[in-house]
Amino acid sequence: MSAPMVDVRGVHKSYGPLEVLRGVDLRVQPGEVTVIIGPSGSGKSTLLRSINHLEKIDRGYVAIDGEFVGYRRSGDRLHELRERDILRRRTQIGFVFQNFHLFPHLTVRENVTEAPISAQRRPRDEVEALATELLEQVGLSDKAGAYPRQLSGGQQQRVAIARALALRPKVVLFDEPTSALDPELVGEVLEVMKALARSGTTMIVVTHEIGFAREVADTVVFMDAGQIIEQGPPGLVLDRPRHDRTRAFLSKVL
Amino acid sequence: MTAPAVLEETAAESAGSLTVIKARHPGRWIAGAVVAVLLAMAVNALVTNPAWDWPVVGAYLFHPSVLHAVLFTVELTALGIVLGFLLGTVLALMRLSRVPLLASAAWGYVWLFRSVPLILQLLFWYNLAALYKQISFGVPFGPAFFSVGSMDLIGPVTAAALGLALHQAAYAAEIVRGGFLSVDPGQLEAAAALGIPRARQIFRIQLPQAMRSIVPAAGNEIIGLVKGTSVVYIMALPELFYQVQVIYNRNGRVIAMLLVAAIWYLVLTTVLSAAQYYVERRFGRGLARALPPTPVQRVRRILTVRRAARRQRPAGDGGGRR
Numbered sequence: 001m002s003a004p005m006v007d008v009r010g011v012h013k014s015y016g017p018l019e020v021l022r023g024v025d026l027r028v029q030p031g032e033v034t035v036i037i038g039p040s041g042s043g044k045s046t047l048l049r050s051i052n053h054l055e056k057i058d059r060g061y062v063a064i065d066g067e068f069v070g071y072r073r074s075g076d077r078l079h080e081l082r083e084r085d086i087l088r089r090r091t092q093i094g095f096v097f098q099n100f101h102l103f104p105h106l107t108v109r110e111n112v113t114e115a116p117i118s119a120q121r122r123p124r125d126e127v128e129a130l131a132t133e134l135l136e137q138v139g140l141s142d143k144a145g146a147y148p149r150q151l152s153g154g155q156q157q158r159v160a161i162a163r164a165l166a167l168r169p170k171v172v173l174f175d176e177p178t179s180a181l182d183p184e185l186v187g188e189v190l191e192v193m194k195a196l197a198r199s200g201t202t203m204i205v206v207t208h209e210i211g212f213a214r215e216v217a218d219t220v221v222f223m224d225a226g227q228i229i230e231q232g233p234p235g236l237v238l239d240r241p242r243h244d245r246t247r248a249f250l251s252k253v254l
Numbered sequence: 255m256t257a258p259a260v261l262e263e264t265a266a267e268s269a270g271s272l273t274v275i276k277a278r279h280p281g282r283w284i285a286g287a288v289v290a291v292l293l294a295m296a297v298n299a300l301v302t303n304p305a306w307d308w309p310v311v312g313a314y315l316f317h318p319s320v321l322h323a324v325l326f327t328v329e330l331t332a333l334g335i336v337l338g339f340l341l342g343t344v345l346a347l348m349r350l351s352r353v354p355l356l357a358s359a360a361w362g363y364v365w366l367f368r369s370v371p372l373i374l375q376l377l378f379w380y381n382l383a384a385l386y387k388q389i390s391f392g393v394p395f396g397p398a399f400f401s402v403g404s405m406d407l408i409g410p411v412t413a414a415a416l417g418l419a420l421h422q423a424a425y426a427a428e429i430v431r432g433g434f435l436s437v438d439p440g441q442l443e444a445a446a447a448l449g450i451p452r453a454r455q456i457f458r459i460q461l462p463q464a465m466r467s468i469v470p471a472a473g474n475e476i477i478g479l480v481k482g483t484s485v486v487y488i489m490a491l492p493e494l495f496y497q498v499q500v501i502y503n504r505n506g507r508v509i510a511m512l513l514v515a516a517i518w519y520l521v522l523t524t525v526l527s528a529a530q531y532y533v534e535r536r537f538g539r540g541l542a543r544a545l546p547p548t549p550v551q552r553v554r555r556i557l558t559v560r561r562a563a564r565r566q567r568p569a570g571d572g573g574g575r576r
Contacts, residue, residue, distance in 0.1 A: 052447060054443065054446065054447060083452060084451065084452070087446065087449040087450070087451060087452070088449060089449075090446070090447060090448070090449040091448070091449035093447075095444075095447040095448075097440065097443075097444060097447075099440060101438075101440040101441060101443065101444035102444075103441065103444070103445075103459055104463070104540045105462045105463055105537075105539060105540045106540070107540070114448070114450065114458070115448035115449060115450055118450050118451060118454045118458070119448060119449040119450050119451060119454075120449070147539065147540030148540065149540060163448070164448075167448065167449070
């Protein structure tokens with residue numbers, strides 16, 4: 001097996017007395033799409049947020065392309081990095097939020113170009129050209145000059161995807177990207193994500209869209225109570241689950 | 255349901271051309287008339303009573319000494335607001351920082367300078383030389399490189415500007431802090447997830463959004479300070495209020511001179527209110543689906559609609575008059 005793009009090992013995370021992640025191991029190969037499903041409160045979102053260090057983990061580690069996120073290793077110790085270095089490493093990871101979190105005072109184009117220019121210090125010409133290309137890719141070329149509030153939810157989420165891709169990240173994390181959308185707008189966002197998956201982007205997606213998981217995922221991961229219960233190809237996990245808890249969950253959502 | 259009248263279909267109804275008559279509002283007309291009479295009485299009382307001394311007001315409104323005083327008032331306001339909001343922003347960021355000592359120091363500053371009346375603070379600065387004869391620059395608790403007399407460094411004008419700015423900073427700090435707190439935390443999270451550097455997060459992402467709630471409150475403060483500068487009259491500085499007092503002590507026209515001052519304060523406040531409207535529009539970009547029209551745009555729109563209506567009337571089918 002080649003080196004994983006994302007390597008999560010023995011991750012524990014507590015909020016006070018509440019242990020939300022209880023020893024999670026997950027490996028994602030380059031170009032693979034991993035879909036995480038599970039009941040609410042099972043720790044899916046916390047795991048995703050730990051991967052780009054929006055949440056600090058208590059034990060274990062997360063590495064992206066062989067590099068620790070948020071820490072520097074010397075011997076057996078992990079030294080927490082300073083904020084500036086964490087921010088720099090984060091630019092290798094794209095993150096798409098449930099509620100988009102576009103910057104409302106910036107135009108669609110400025111939303112996309114902001115981080116590559118200010119965080120990655122890439123030349124403006126190159127970033128502007130890339131933004132044009134990405135907005136075309138998500139079908140919003142005509143909205144480049146609009147402000148986010150002038151767009152529908154589905155359009156806003158597609159801008160958010162373009163914004164994440166503009167960093168040229170090694171992996172893109174999606175935290176329930178369609179949960180805040182009206183039902184008729186879900187499809188357009190999933191289409192963009194499917195095209196992205198076909199193009200070989202490494203993706204980890206937390207979602208309740210089982211259909212999407214079946215169609216696109218290389219690996220489906222079922223989480224419950226802070227642990228991964230089972231993982232495997234969608235044909236196995238979704239159609240012939242081995243665990244009762246997976247079966248119980250699937251019978252409720254299908 | 256008892257409405258058999260509806261069943262009788264008239265010719266107009268079948269043609270789908272029932273005429274709409276707007277409701278009448280006699281109460282509104284009466285209320286309007288009462289207010290109009292009261293306004294007329296007020297204007298009459300102002301204009302016809304010779305005690306207001308309008309000719310004297312006219313003679314002194316643009317008197318050079320008054321104009322100088324207006325300029326000085328504007329300068330004091332500008333210094334107080336600019337320095338006040340600069341220091342206030344620093345204090346607000348300290349208050350929001352993760353370093354406890356910075357946060358408590360900022361809290362302490364706001365507590366102190368909000369608690370002591372402005373007039374007292376001004377007198378303290380004015381009398382600083384009595385407290386500290388010399389001010390030295392050098393290593394803290396160590397040797398001084400050079401010293402200056404407090405009197406030379408802090409004259410009355412500096413004392414006034416300093417007093418106003420330090421006092422204003424305490425209020426500005428709370429306004430700016432409130433502005434930052436009003437920004438959705440998701441914005442900062444998104445900025446962090448994108449790896450945008452910390453300073454850039456503050457000034458490019460947070461501050462412009464915070465400005466939407468900072469500007470109206472800051473407008474209040476600026477307008478308050480324009481009039482608040484009048485307290486420096488106790489330091490015998492020639493700002494507007496002090497200057498008109500000097501004049502009426504000489505010529506005895508108290509009411510007329512107070513009117514001169516009032517008119518100038520009105521002018522300054524009007525200019526600032528108009529400026530505030532446009533600044534708010536600037537920071538409102540993207541936060542509403544469409545910006546509200548400016549007064550100029552509004553007038554223009556009404557005129558175009560009127561003109562269009564006038565042009566259409568002769569060409570129409572005269573339906574309204576049927």
